[in-house]
Amino acid sequence: MPRVKSPETENNILKAAIECFSQEGFTKTTISSIAKKAGISHATVFLYFSSKEDLFEKAVIGPQHWFYEKQVGLIQSTTGNSLEQLSQMVHLHVDFYMKQADYLRLVQYVFGQKERFRSIVNQIYSYTDQYIDVLEEVVKKVQEEGMIHNDQVRLTCWSYFSFLNGISLTFNENVSSEQMNQFKVSAERILGIGMRT
Amino acid sequence: MPRVKSPETENNILKAAIECFSQEGFTKTTISSIAKKAGISHATVFLYFSSKEDLFEKAVIGPQHWFYEKQVGLIQSTTGNSLEQLSQMVHLHVDFYMKQADYLRLVQYVFGQKERFRSIVNQIYSYTDQYIDVLEEVVKKVQEEGMIHNDQVRLTCWSYFSFLNGISLTFNENVSSEQMNQFKVSAERILGIGMRT
Amino acid sequence: MPRVKSPETENNILKAAIECFSQEGFTKTTISSIAKKAGISHATVFLYFSSKEDLFEKAVIGPQHWFYEKQVGLIQSTTGNSLEQLSQMVHLHVDFYMKQADYLRLVQYVFGQKERFRSIVNQIYSYTDQYIDVLEEVVKKVQEEGMIHNDQVRLTCWSYFSFLNGISLTFNENVSSEQMNQFKVSAERILGIGMRT
Amino acid sequence: MPRVKSPETENNILKAAIECFSQEGFTKTTISSIAKKAGISHATVFLYFSSKEDLFEKAVIGPQHWFYEKQVGLIQSTTGNSLEQLSQMVHLHVDFYMKQADYLRLVQYVFGQKERFRSIVNQIYSYTDQYIDVLEEVVKKVQEEGMIHNDQVRLTCWSYFSFLNGISLTFNENVSSEQMNQFKVSAERILGIGMRT
DNA sequence: TATGAATGAGTGTTCATTCAT
DNA sequence: GATGAATGAACACTCATTCAT
Secondary structure (H helix, E strand, C coil): CCCCCCHHHHHHHHHHHHHHHHHHCCCCCCHHHHHHHHCCCHHHHHHHCCCHHHHHHHHHHHHHHHHHHHHHHHHHCCCCCHHHHHHHHHHHHHHHHHHCHHHHHHHHHHHHCCCCCHHHHHHHHHHHHHHHHHHHHHHHHHHHCCCCCCCCHHHHHHHHHHHHHHHHHHCCCCCCHHHHHHHHHHHHHHCCCCCCC | CCCCCCHHHHHHHHHHHHHHHHHHCCCCCCHHHHHHHHCCCHHHHHHHCCCHHHHHHHHHHHHHHHHHHHHHHHHHCCCCCHHHHHHHHHHHHHHHHHHCHHHHHHHHHHHHCCCCCHHHHHHHHHHHHHHHHHHHHHHHHHHHCCCCCCCCHHHHHHHHHHHHHHHHHHCCCCCCHHHHHHHHHHHHHHHCCCCCC | CCCCCCHHHHHHHHHHHHHHHHHHCCCCCCHHHHHHHHCCCHHHHHHHCCCHHHHHHHHHHHHHHHHHHHHHHHHHCCCCCHHHHHHHHHHHHHHHHHHCHHHHHHHHHHHHCCCCCHHHHHHHHHHHHHHHHHHHHHHHHHHHCCCCCCCCHHHHHHHHHHHHHHHHHHCCCCCCHHHHHHHHHHHHHHCCCCCCC | CCCCCCHHHHHHHHHHHHHHHHHHHHHHCCHHHHHHHHCCCHHHHHHHCCCHHHHHHHHHHHHHHHHHHHHHHHHHCCCCCHHHHHHHHHHHHHHHHHHCHHHHHHHHHHHHCCCCCHHHHHHHHHHHHHHHHHHHHHHHHHHHCCCCCCCCHHHHHHHHHHHHHHHHHHCCCCCCHHHHHHHHHHHHHHCCCCCCC
16 A cells, blocks of 8 residues: 555545446446546546556455455354354345445456456455355354254355355345345355244 | 358357456457457458447347246256255256356346446346246245245245355356355255255 | 440449549548449449549549530530620530539549549549630630630630639539529629620 | 646647648548647547547638638728729739638538538538628629629629639649739629720 | 646457458 | 458547656
8 A cells, every 4th residue: 555645535546446346347447437536637546556457456455354354243243142143143244245235246346257357356265265264163153052054064154155245246226125134034044044944 | 142141150259259258348358359269350240240239238138048948947857746846956057057157257247237238237137037937936836835935935036046146156167066065055945945954 | 444244334333433422522432332322232343443443533534525525515506606605605614514513523522632633633634624725716716806805815714614613612502593693694704705894 | 737738739730630631531531640740649639629520620610710800801901992902802812712722622622522511511601601791892882983883792702702712622733823813813804893805 | 746738559340352152 | 243241451539657747
């Protein structure tokens, strides 16, 4: 982070960049459109980021730390016995994923072009891996208490994670609360809870 | 009598286009690169498609019919009692989605930029709706036999569909067979079957 | 002239070419548009003319012979004493020039870009020179009869010729008969006749 | 504070554009050739003009105001009695038209393709109309003094104007002074003066 | 520091021309 | 002989990046 002048400006650029890149993709988005949205001149962008690629990478990677902290935070904010905690986490996760549509679209855009954005994809995978670690712990704990059973906890966690991405991709606009509830049920089922048989 | 425009060439262009567009996105992909991959001159592309936009739309929409026919076909190819059939369908679906990574990435790319590709997105939604119709029927039949229970069958089907897209997005390369199996288990769970409690 | 197959087709092409070239200029006009107007395929044009340049040159030069024969014919078709004949000629000339707007526009187009179409321009000048020869003879004859006086007969003829081109250029659509009459008066005045003092 | 867009550069582009367009026509002329002649990069042209069409229109229309001011100025610069003034005006006009060959060729090029450049043609007609207004006044004044007679003053003025364009079109290079003098005589005759019978 | 002017590299698209049938 | 498919050359226009102020 060059931190040349105003960190506020830097943030404005990054926010504008996330919006533009997620709506139009990398190549279609112009530096000018980002600058305009950030309320500055296009040339100023280059004072804060060395190139369009640099800005893109920072816009995608930058929020990752916060993003996964947030997810972990959701887990830690739960209360009750561990089964109840897991269920609460699922609810919070689904809500969170549907609310972060903009940024998630950007991440999904990058994931859809793995060869093109190899280096960024790898960085995100590494963040995700850490998060899956945390998730795995939680699920394992519930399992040890005998309340659910999953042969392959880690792989189950990846399924869960994929599901969250899948719903965010398919429904990033106009989701009903009924639909949201169903997503939560489905997510719980993936983790082995919530079956009402 | 002059030479005749070859349907084979048209197909080569479409195949090349799907590959390129899914790897690089719309704007980054050049007509030249598509032409090169199809083994023709870039100008020839314009003999078959009126513009880059036209080619893109046809590359995305074209396979939809086949794609959903295929999915419906998978359902019909199953045997046994209806629960077994549903389970078989899930297995075939997961396999199919992981194999169609290239094309699915393209569809997901379009979905990630709904404002930009509004018209295409709407067309795909309409295909998907039809497919969900079929899926709903199947699930309802199993349910009527009392073997599973889902309050919201249609919404459950959308969850199932989102999950398939989610795994295809997150893992479009190097998936282990263990992982594949877990995906199948998770998919079954979303539909309310496969819980081993 | 290759005279490959049908002279009728060749003529259709030339007629279409004159129309297109005079309306849109050389570069803007496409071989396809000419072919379409001539009711044939664009490739067929190349059976009759070796290149676009070739077709253009033939379309411009081709009618020159007929055009100046026609003008000379107008002179010879007059009757009465030589002053009356000159006046009749002027009337016929003005009518003729306003009627040949399409082709004249093409010639004027070429004249407006003398460097670009040097060779064609020179050929037209040589035709025009011959015509001015004829015109000069006529005017000189009237002058010898003492009915008009012009110091510089040849230069006066060029003025007359320039005037005809000038009105055709400025008014190639919607000319009133009043205007036509005034043109005739003006043309006569250039030649030294028609002054009503 | 950044550099400022220079009006000098804009003028250079316009001058280069007039030269190129008048020599090669609209389509044949490339933005690069204009830029080269103006001593700048082709991309810079688009900083000053939004498109090739825009540049063309401005190059054609731009000088119209100056052009007709100039013509009117010529009239006002004359001295002596009104007949002498008219004669002087004609001399100045002929000189002026032969000197403005470059720009006039461009105007004539546009006039030769009225359908293609309809909007520009209409704008020029409106300028010309104003100029003819002025000319008409002058001629009428001379006429009122009983020194010449023209039935249709306005139409005569259009003839005069057409003649000026005609000579400029036919002789935009290498005109002898003898020829120039004859042009002046012819122009005077159109207006009803200068007959030496 | 911040900006707008300037530009070179790049791309979609057109079109004259060639070629196979 | 006639045609439509195929193509390479060319061009308008865009945009990331640099530079002068």
